[in-house]
Amino acid sequence: MPLHPKSDRRPRPKLHPPHRERAQKRTREPGRLMSYLTMLFFFCAFTLLFLKDLAWQGFALALLVPALLALGINLLPRLFPADRLLLSLANFLCALGVLVLYATSPALAYRQAAYYGVGLVAMVLCIYMVRAVRSWRLPVLLLYPVSLGLLALPLVIGRETNGATNWIYLGGLSFQPSEMVKISLLIIISYAMTRRRMLLWLTFSVICLALLMLQKDLGTALLYYGVTLMLFYASSGNLALTGLGLAGGAGAAVMGYRMFAHVKRRVAVWLNPWADYNSAGYQIVQGLMALASGGLFGMGLGLGSPRSIPVYETDFIFAVICEQFGLVFGMSVLAMYVALIWRGATIAMQARRSFHGLLAMGATLMLGLQTFVIIGGVIKLIPLTGVTMPFVSSGGSSLLSSMCLIGLMQGVDSLNDDDLDEDARLAGLGRKH
Amino acid sequence: MPETVFEVLSQAMRYFFALLGVMLVWRAMAWQLAERRTRHRRLQRLPDAGMIGEMVVVRGCDDVAEGTTFPMPYEGTLGSARGSDLTLPCRGVVRRHLDFSFQSRCGVLLYVSPGQTCVLDGVTLNARSKPRQHPMVHGSVLEIGGCELRLRLFEGLETGKKRLSAKKAERAPSVDETVRYVPPYAPPGEQTAAAKPVKRRQGHAASSKE
Numbered sequence: 345m346p347l348h349p350k351s352d353r354r355p356r357p358k359l360h361p362p363h364r365e366r367a368q369k370r371t372r373e374p375g376r377l378m379s380y381l382t383m384l385f386f387f388c389a390f391t392l393l394f395l396k397d398l399a400w401q402g403f404a405l406a407l408l409v410p411a412l413l414a415l416g417i418n419l420l421p422r423l424f425p426a427d428r429l430l431l432s433l434a435n436f437l438c439a440l441g442v443l444v445l446y447a448t449s450p451a452l453a454y455r456q457a458a459y460y461g462v463g464l465v466a467m468v469l470c471i472y473m474v475r476a477v478r479s480w481r482l483p484v485l486l487l488y489p490v491s492l493g494l495l496a497l498p499l500v501i502g503r504e505t506n507g508a509t510n511w512i513y514l515g516g517l518s519f520q521p522s523e524m525v526k527i528s529l530l531i532i533i534s535y536a537m538t539r540r541r542m543l544l545w546l547t548f549s550v551i552c553l554a555l556l557m558l559q560k561d562l563g564t565a566l567l568y569y570g571v572t573l574m575l576f577y578a579s580s581g582n583l584a585l586t587g588l589g590l591a592g593g594a595g596a597a598v599m600g601y602r603m604f605a606h607v608k609r610r611v612a613v614w615l616n617p618w619a620d621y622n623s624a625g626y627q628i629v630q631g632l633m634a635l636a637s638g639g640l641f642g643m644g645l646g647l648g649s650p651r652s653i654p655v656y657e658t659d660f661i662f663a664v665i666c667e668q669f670g671l672v673f674g675m676s677v678l679a680m681y682v683a684l685i686w687r688g689a690t691i692a693m694q695a696r697r698s699f700h701g702l703l704a705m706g707a708t709l710m711l712g713l714q715t716f717v718i719i720g721g722v723i724k725l726i727p728l729t730g731v732t733m734p735f736v737s738s739g740g741s742s743l744l745s746s747m748c749l750i751g752l753m754q755g756v757d758s759l760n761d762d763d764l765d766e767d768a769r770l771a772g773l774g775r776k777h
Numbered sequence: 778m779p780e781t782v783f784e785v786l787s788q789a790m791r792y793f794f795a796l797l798g799v800m801l802v803w804r805a806m807a808w809q810l811a812e813r814r815t816r817h818r819r820l821q822r823l824p825d826a827g828m829i830g831e832m833v834v835v836r837g838c839d840d841v842a843e844g845t846t847f848p849m850p851y852e853g854t855l856g857s858a859r860g861s862d863l864t865l866p867c868r869g870v871v872r873r874h875l876d877f878s879f880q881s882r883c884g885v886l887l888y889v890s891p892g893q894t895c896v897l898d899g900v901t902l903n904a905r906s907k908p909r910q911h912p913m914v915h916g917s918v919l920e921i922g923g924c925e926l927r928l929r930l931f932e933g934l935e936t937g938k939k940r941l942s943a944k945k946a947e948r949a950p951s952v953d954e955t956v957r958y959v960p961p962y963a964p965p966g967e968q969t970a971a972a973k974p975v976k977r978r979q980g981h982a983a984s985s986k987e
Contacts, residue, residue: 378804385797392790395778429808436801540876540888581860641795644787669794676798683805690813696827696851697878764819767826770933 375428379417382436383410389443389645396646401454405446409439409457416464424468425475425758427691433684434750437735438463438743440677444664445657445738448650452657452738459740463747470527470748474755480699484535488548491528494521495555502559508730510561522556522564523741526710527748533572534702537579545572560606563717563729569593571709578705579698614727627654631722634660634667642670657738659730662722678719681734685712691757704756707749827851829879829934835918836925838867849885849928852878855921869922877913884912885928887919896920 386409394402416435421428438460446453477483498521502509510520529552536545549572556565573593577586600607609624617625617632630653637643650656650664666674688708695701711734718737721728732742734749778786820826827850834845853862858872865874875895876888886908889895894903898917913919915930 375804375808378801378808381797381801381804385794385801388790388797389794392787395786396783398778429805429812432808433805641791644784644791645794647784647787669798670791672795673798676795676802679802680805683802683809687809690809694816698852764816764823764826767823768819770931771823771825 375417375432378432379414382417382432382439383413386410386413386439386443390446392645393443393447399450401450402446405442405453405457409442413439420464420468424471425761426468426471426754427687427757430684430687430750430754430757433680433687434467434735434747437677437680437684438747440665441661441736441738441743444661444668444736447646447668448656448664455740456738456743459743462740463743466744467747467751467754470751471755471758474700474703474752475758480531480535484532484544487528487532488544491525491532492548492551492555495525495552497521498559499555508559508561510556510559510564520739520741522559522561523745525552526567526745527752529568529571530703530706530710530749530752533575534699534706537575537702538697538699557600561730562600562607563731566717566729567710567713567731570713571706574709574713575702575706579702610727614724617724627660628724628728630654631660631663632724634663635671635723638667638670638674640671642666642668642673644668658732658742659718659728659737660722661733661737662719665736677736678715681712681715688712688753691753691760694760695756696760696763700756700759704753707752711746711749825931828931829885830915830928830930832863832919832926832928834924835927836923838923840866841924847926852876865921865924865926867922867924870924874921879934880912881934883909884914884917886912 387406390402390406390409394406396402413435417428417432420426420431442453442457442460445456498510498512502512505511510522511518512521529548532548533545536542536548549568552568553565556562556568573586573589576589577583580586601611602608613620613624613628617628619625621629634648634650634653637648642648645668648667650667653660653663656664662674662677665677685708688704688711692701692704692708695704714731714734717726717729718731718733720726732739734746735743737743825848828848829851830849831846832849834841834843834847837843837845847863847865850862853876854873855861855863855865855870855875855877856873857864857866857870861873871890871893873890874893875890877885878888879885887895887897887902887906888908889902889904889906891904894901896902897911897913897919900911902911913928915928915934917928919926919928
C-alpha cells in the first residue's frame with residue numbers, strides 16, 4: 345500500500361455519473377432530434393391556428409398533438425416491438441392530416457384524430473398478429489371467403505358515392521370494405537406465393553378485380569392489380585410472365601377506355617382539363633390553381649381558399665398542403681413517403697422467411713403505389729383515380745388500413761430483430777442492446 | 778386576433794415550416810442511414826447470420842467434389858439454376874428441384890417440385906409427400922440426382938425427433954425432447970463426425986475482442 349496518495353501513479357478510470365451517461369446516450373440516438381422537431385412543428389402550427397380565431401380547441405390540440413406524438417414515438421417502442429423510424433414517419437403524416445383538416449374544416453379533424461387513436465391500436469394488433477401466428481394456413485382459409493364476401497357487400501347494400509359503389513352505410517357508421525380487404529389480399533397472396541399455390545392467389549386477385557370493376561372503383565382496382573403483379577415478380581423473378589401480366593393490364597385498360605363512357609371522359613379531362621373547366625375539369629383545374637398559388641413557400645397556414653377544390657379533404661389534400669405550406673414543404677412530405685418506402689423495402693429485404701419478406705414488400709408497395717397514384721393524379725401526371733393519400737386524407741377506413749399496413753411492416757421488422765438476436769446468441773456474442 | 782396581423786404572422790411562419798419540413802426529411806434519411814450502418818457493423822460480427830448450418834457433399838459428381846460444403850439458409854431453393862440458394866450442377870437435378878424451409882423444433886422441411894424426387898434417409902420423397910412427416914434433421918442424408926449431401930446444423934439450433942407425425946409436428950416438442958439424429962447407416966468412422974454440430978464462425982470484430 346503506498347504511503348503517500350501521490351505515489352500511486354496509475355491513471356484513474358474516468359467515471360461518469362449514470363445520469364451523464366444516459367444523457368450522452370440520448371444525444372447520440374438519431375431519432376431524438378426528429379421527435380423534437382416534429383413536436384415543435386405541430387406545436388407552432390396549432391398555436392398559429394389558435395391565434396386565428398382564439399378557439400380553445402386549437403390550444404388544446406397545440407398541447408395534445410405534440411404530447412401524443414411524444415407518446416407515440418418514444419413510449420410505444422418501449423412497450424411494443426415497434427420500429428421507431430417507421431412510427432415517427434407515420435405519426436408525422438397522421439398528425440399532418442389532422443392539422444390540415446383542422447385548418448380547413450375542424451369537425452373532420454376531430455373525427456380524424458379519433459380514427460388515428462383507433463389506428464394506433466390496430467397497428468399494435470397487426471404487429472402481434474405477425475409475431476404470434478406461426479402457421480398461416482387456417483387464417484388464409486378463413487380470410488379468403490370473408491374478404492370476398494366483404495368486397496361483394498357494397499354491390500348488395502352499398503350506396504353510390506362520387507361515381508363508385510364502394511361504401512357501406514350501417515346505422516351511423518360508414519366504411520369502405522376494399523380498404524380492409526387490402527390487408528387480407530397481402531396475407532393471402534404472400535402465403536399462396538410462398539407455398540407456390542398459383543391457383544389460390546390468381547383466383548383471389550381476379551375475383552377481387554372483377555368485384556372492384558363492378559363497383560367502378562378503378563383506383564383501388566389499379567392498386568390491387570399493381571401490387572399483385574409486383575409481388576409476383578418479387579416472388580418468382582419471372583420477367584416474361586410479369587411482362588405478360590403488364591401487357592394484359594394495358595390491354596384491359598384500352599378495352600375499358602373503349603367500352604366505358606366514364607373512363608373516356610376521365611381520360612379526356614386528364615388530357616385537357618381546361619376544355620371543360622366549369623364542369624368535368626373543375627376539380628383538376630382548381631387543384632392545379634391551388635398548387636400554383638401556393639408557390640415555393642405557400643400562402644400561409646389558415647390562408648388561401650382550399651375549400652374551393654371539390655373533395656379537398658380526401659383526394660386533393662396534397663393540393664391543400666401545397667397551397668398552404670408551399671412546394672418546398674410538399675416535396676418534403678413526398679420525401680417522407682420515400683423514406684417510409686425505403687424503410688419498408690429494407691425490412692422486406694432483411695426478412696429471413698419469404699412469407700414475411702413478401703408481406704412487408706406488399707405493404708410497402710401498397711403504400712407507395714397509392715401515394716404515387718393520388719399525387720400523380722393531383723399534379724396531372726396520370727388520370728385521376730379516387731384513392732386517398734395514405735395517413736393524411738380524411739377517412740377512417742383509409743387511415744385504419746394504412747396503420748395496419750405499417751403494423752405488418754413493424755411486425756416483420758421485429759421478427760428480423762429477433763432473428764438477429766438469436767444469431768448473436770448462437771454465435772456466443774450475446775444480445776447487443 | 779385581427780385578420781391582418783394573423784396574415785402577417787402566418788406568412789412569416791411559412792418559411793419556418795418549410796425549414797422544419799426540410800430538417801425533418803434530413804433527419805429521417807440520416808436516421809435510416811445510421812440504422813443501416815449499425816446493422817452492417819453487427820452483421821460483420823456475425824458472418825453466419827441467416828444461416829442454419831451447411832450441407833456437406835458426401836458423394837459428389839463431376840462438377841461437385843466430395844467434401845464441398847454449401848452454407849444453408851433458413852429458407853430457399855435447391856436446384857441446378859445459378860440463382861438457387863443451393864446450386865447443385867449435377868445430372869438429375871433440375872433448375873428448381875425442391876424448396877426447403879427450417880422450422881424451429883421440427884427441422885428442415887422439404888417441398889419437392891412436381892415431377893421430381895429425392896431420397897431422404899432412405900425414404901423417397903416427391904411433390905405429394907408431406908414435408909412435416911419427413912423433416913430433415915442434423916445428420917440427415919439427402920440423395921438428389923447423383924449426389925449425396927449430409928446436413929450439419931449449427932450448435933444450439935433445436936430440431937424435433939426424427940419423422941414426427943403430422944399431429945406431433947403441430948405440437949412443438951419441449952426442449953428436453955429434442956434430439957440430434959445420427960443416421961444408423963452411416964459408416965462407423967463418420968458417425969461421430971456427422972453427429973458433431975457445426976460451430977458458428979465469429980467475425981473479426983468479435984475475435985479481436987477476445
